[in-house]
Amino acid sequence: MSYDLIDIALAFGKIAVIFMVILLLAAYLVLAERVLLGRIQERFGPNRVGPFGLLQPIADGIKMLVKEDVKPAGADKWLFYLAPAMAAIPAIMIVSLIPFGAPLTFFGRPVGMQVVDLNVGLLLFIGFSSIAVYGVALGGWASNSKYSLLGSVRGLAQLISYEITMGLSLVPVVMLARSFQLSEIVDAQKTGWFILYQPIAFLIFLISIVAECRRIPFDIPEAEGELVAGFHTEYSGLRFGLFFVGEYINIIALGGLAATFFLGGWHGPLLPPVLWFLIKALAFAFLFIWLRGTLPRLRYDQLMHFCWKVLTPVALLNILATGWFILLVGKG
Amino acid sequence: MEQALFYILATVTVVATILAIAEKHPVHAIVYLVTSFFSLAVIFYLLAAPLIAMFEVIIYAGAVMVLFMFVVMMLDLGNPGEAGRPTLRHCLPALLLAGITLVSLVLLVIGRGAEEGPDVLQVVSIRDFAATLFGRYGVAIEIISMQLLFAIVGALYLGRRRRP
Amino acid sequence: MIVPLTHLLLLASILFVLGLICVLIWRTNVIMLLIGIEIMLNAAMLVFVAGSHRWGAADGQIFALMIMAMTSAEVSLALAMVVYLHWRKKTVNIDEFRELKD
């Protein structure tokens, strides 16, 4: 396989465009979340900066940039500085795996609408989401604060538990698509979305990604009623901003992956593929915000009980049932 | 290019492992070790074993090391003074034994000569891997699953609630 | 082969010896002891994967996978043991647990 200048330029252009779009989407997702939460609680969200508050993300960004960067006394310096990046980078890397459109043709060569199309893309996604645990754990541990440490220990336990159910819920998808490659998984759903064959796996995956994002029914690591802000209590300024933006990029990325695995990715009638993909991914983001506006926080023991005694057995049974289904019906 | 990448990654692996061993602090050691395992995973990917590379990331970096970190944080083993810092008395025999082992291994490896086999371009695809795994090594799969089951039972037994 | 097999074996042997050093130096601290074992197992996996790549057979990768499955079982049990022993004695120093011999 040989590369020439146009290939490299196309790859870099793709990366730059996707990076910009994702950052912009994450920034505006913050605004959308604040407005929607406001509407759910019958108030306006932020509406002061610019028309309808549309410049609010920029104002927030400037605020975070110019805030003082505080390092608590007795903190582990390098790990404290490293942890926000360790939380944000895996989220950005996950985005690079998602196929968000049909391959196009530039300069006479096909360009997949995806940064990399690995043959083990699905496993790489699980790998990155398991690496993201370190940002939470080290950030809380390095802060030298009780609340942060409690938050990070809780986060560790929660994230490794829900990773297992997430992985198990993706096994039926692999069995049906017969590939780990994300583009092939999307192609396998041309005729029927996997949510029709695998509603239980979809539900388990949905619950697991909400837990992976540490969003509200499962926001044990940062439970503000108990732990101030959990693992990022001691962070301020740009480092807090990295945690924050990482969380929202994670929401978009996991929403996009849920759309890819269960809702047919970019397949859809009438509209262009990229638009279909964005609609599906942002629908998941909306669902996350809606859940946050509705549900109370689970207790820690309820969370672990739910994962190990309900979700994991159900996911295993679902794999078994899918195996029998494929063996008997011979589908796929 | 892959060759240069391999040597860079090998250097990163060895240096990170040395730092992990020399570090007095368990949490720092774990972070260095994760770096080492991550670059080892990329080496596996270069060696045309993408599945093993991914499982290295998921299981070693993502699960085993997280479990270590969880235990270190939960038991608060963070302070380096505790748990017997090694002295020179500990180090000397270790270094001696390690030196002997290393020299003999290197001699063994180099002594085999630089015989280079034919350039095998037959890459193992994931399908071949799965067919071999579940076909020829089916009994091994069963044994491993039994072992995991026993590990679960053992962990549950050790972690059971005792009467105070 | 991207690099000669000899270089891969050299890397693996260096890693193995580093793991051995870790076990020998930190033989009083259970956590670091287990970490040393992990390093040695990784060196073994590297040898298996290099062999699999050298001869184009899947068996080496399968053995690497088996090692991983075995390691996860071993580590979960060992760490459960560490938690239990720490609960008993408030230390992870191996020398404190001599009575396990009897």
Add this chain to the structure above:
Amino acid sequence: MSIIRDTKGILLGMWTTWKRIFRRPLTIQYPEIKRVPYPRFRARIVLTRDPDGGERCVACYLCSAACPVDCISMQSAEREDGRRYAPWFRINFARCIYCGLCAEACPTMAIQMTPEYEFCTRNIMSLVYEKEDLLIDGCGKSPDYNFYRHAGIGVTQPRGEGLNEEPPLDMRSLQP
């Protein structure tokens, strides 16, 4: 089946919040739209005057004693005819919590609360209000109440000449 009940609970809650999204927010956009508080709203404190125009305050210190944050201070003095008054009277609105205990404690209805709530400022020292700033030309609530007409015995009026007050009884005339 508890799972059906739980699922129903979650879906019901989500339906409730879904309906809320499309409702008009209840928030009043403050600087543009100012709500008119009710007359008995408890905001800025004033000192009122008698119907005759004299100060009502008799410097009894009851408001100062009742104040939970100790933001009221004053000094008492007496005029030649025995009428008490406060030469200086000071309320620190930077500390005031608008609880209304002072207005309730006041026996002469001198200290009262008004609905005026917009008097914040950037300079915290300008929130210390002296007697001149507090005193208003009016009676506030209960405009015909005049303490010294009811109870100011022996100071501004002879005995038995107050409002609704019977003349003093001659004890001897009651004897058999």
